[in-house]
Amino acid sequence: MAIEFNLPTNITLLRIALIPLLTVVFYLPWQYSNIACTIIFIIAGFTDWLDGYLARKMQMETPFGAFLDPVADKLMVAMVLVILVQQQASPYLAVPAAVIIGREITIASLREWMAEIGQRAKVKVSLLAKWKTASQMISIGLLLYREDLLGIPVNSMGYVLLYIAAILTLWSMVNYLKAALIAISKE
Incomplete structure (x- = not known):
């Protein structure tokens, strides 16, 4: 079975690519890094909705996309929780x-x-x-x-x-x- 890269799957891959970006921005010594991280996180959340919507609307649902979507969500949540715990150690x-x-x-x-x-x-x-x-x-x-x-x-x-x-x-x-x-x- 070939892996199909369509628009919804590429949007999911973008969400995964936002994880290291958010992490780097989080640790930047910049007074607005928290705002930038929040915006990146909101964009990631929007892509979560968008990829599913487009997959259904454009009839582009694939087994790979169905697998990748929750993986992207879990990776983002786990990474952000880890850096938050590191920052606010409690x-x-x-x-x-x-x-x-x-x-x-x-x-x-x-x-x-x-x-x-x-x-x-x-x-x-x-x-x-x-x-x-x-x-x-x-x-x-x-x-x-x-x-x-x-x-x-x-x-x-x-x-x-x-x-x-x-x-x-x-x-x-x-x-x-x-x-x-x-x-x-x-x-």
């Missing part, structure tokens, strides 16, 4: 970041295993997981920006949303694991 940030990264590894592995036994549909993306992703992405954007804005404690709001994301992360992981166990027990 167990209050490290614990939810570890929960989120650990869940992503666990569920990706679970999906791969379920696909191998022909039960991939049992662990498809749920609405709860979409809420988890939304709170996670907003929290990361706020934590990247980190400065108060019009008297609003942006960094603190980022922490709160990150904890909400971590709770939703655990909840969705439990749901996926239960669905997998039910599917396996029926075999």
Whole structure:
């Protein structure tokens, strides 16, 4: 099977290319690096929506694109959480970041295993997981920006949303694991 590089897949690859760019900008000794990182992260989030929309609209969905899209998301989230934890070294940030990264590894592995036994549909993306992703992405954007804005404690709001994301992360992981166990027990 040949790998097809079409517009949606190239947009996904752009999202992956934004990861090292965001990382370099994050560490630049520049007073606006937080704003630039937040913009890069927002662009990456937009490409996540755009590649899926275009793939469906233009009927360009491919197995490679379906594989690459969640990989790009997980790479971006994991990398940004790691650099944020390094910058704001605190167990209050490290614990939810570890929960989120650990869940992503666990569920990706679970999906791969379920696909191998022909039960991939049992662990498809749920609405709860979409809420988890939304709170996670907003929290990361706020934590990247980190400065108060019009008297609003942006960094603190980022922490709160990150904890909400971590709770939703655990909840969705439990749901996926239960669905997998039910599917396996029926075999």
